[in-house]
Amino acid sequence: MITLYSKATSNGRKASIMLEETGLSYRVRAMDLDAREQKEPWFIALNPQGRIPVIVDDDGPDGRSATVFESGAILIYLAEKSGRFLPVDGRARADVLKWLMYASTHLTFTGMQVHWQVRLRDEGRPHDLLSVWQEENNRVYGAFEQGLADGRPFLAGDAYSIADIAAFPWIHRWKMQEITLEDFPAVGAWYARVGARDAVRRGLDVPPRGDAL
Ligand SMILES: N[C@@H](CCC(=O)N[C@@H](CS)C(=O)NCC(=O)O)C(=O)O
Incomplete structure (x- = not known):
């Protein structure tokens, strides 16, 4: 277990x-x-x-x-x-791992900085770095947009992978991050595709959270 x-x-x-x-x-x-x-x-x-x-x-x-x-x-x-x-070897594995690492490092770290700065602002505390991190976050979304711009359904190509699972929960918070999702149409389409999966919907609420965010 x-x-x-x-x-x-x-x-x-x-x-x-x-x-x-x-x-x-x-x-x-x-x-x-x-x-x-x-x-x-x-x-x-x-x-x-x-x-x-x-x-x-x-x-x-x-x-x-x-x-x-x-x-x-x-x-x-x-x-x-x-x-x-996660494919066992070759190009397919490398494609998953590069997007997994990008999601686990840049997207995750930048998303956390935006989250903390928004929190500070909402608590009326100094949040001088909010715009800096939001700008960086837009740059990161731009990299995902570029990666998906060839029309592939998932980050590493045709197959859904742990790279998508690593990226989805942070991109799920795009409203909190004050991202204009229309500026990233390929990301928006990917977000809807991944978010429609039953397991993703169930996993978002573990342990039960009580709100849609
Ligand atoms: N790099 C870590 C980050 C984990 C992380 O920051 N977790 C947050 C929640 S999203 C946490 O435990 N925060 C509580 C704390 O920092 O005390 C990972 O990817 O697992």
């Missing part, structure tokens, strides 16, 4: 969408980030950086329990465990 320690945030949702997509059996331990459960010693023992998501797989690759943190690493681990959404 896999235990997912998470909250339905953009990073947490990468893991929950993947678990829903693969059909692997899992249970959820909802984390109260406001109560700072993620900084308690028992959780730091699972992830030294004290952040969600984390999975613990009782049935790891060598038959022993395996703990995995970092959402991108979780996606690769679950892809290899299930044999789905």
Whole structure:
């Protein structure tokens, strides 16, 4: 059995969408980030950086329990465990990994900066870097637009992959990021295509969040 320690945030949702997509059996331990459960010693023992998501797989690759943190690493681990959404070799694997890394680094980091700056603004606190990060975020959306502009249905080509799962939860927050989605038509079409998947819709609400965001 896999235990997912998470909250339905953009990073947490990468893991929950993947678990829903693969059909692997899992249970959820909802984390109260406001109560700072993620900084308690028992959780730091699972992830030294004290952040969600984390999975613990009782049935790891060598038959022993395996703990995995970092959402991108979780996606690769679950892809290899299930044999789905990551080609085993060659060009197809390289195409998935390059977009997975781009989504896991630039998109994720830039999205987090915008999120924090918006939060500061909404709390009436200084948010001097909001426009800087929003500009960078637009640049990142531009890279996704360029990648999808040849009409491919998914980031790595014809097949849905963990690259799409890594990117979707952050692009799902485009309104909060104050992105004009019409400026990125290929991204908009991709977003609708991925968002229509049943497993994606289910995974967005794990653990139950109670709103559509
Ligand atoms: N690079 C990490 C980022 C994880 C992350 O920032 N998680 C956030 C929620 S989206 C978190 O746990 N925040 C609580 C905290 O920083 O204390 C990943 O991709 O898993």
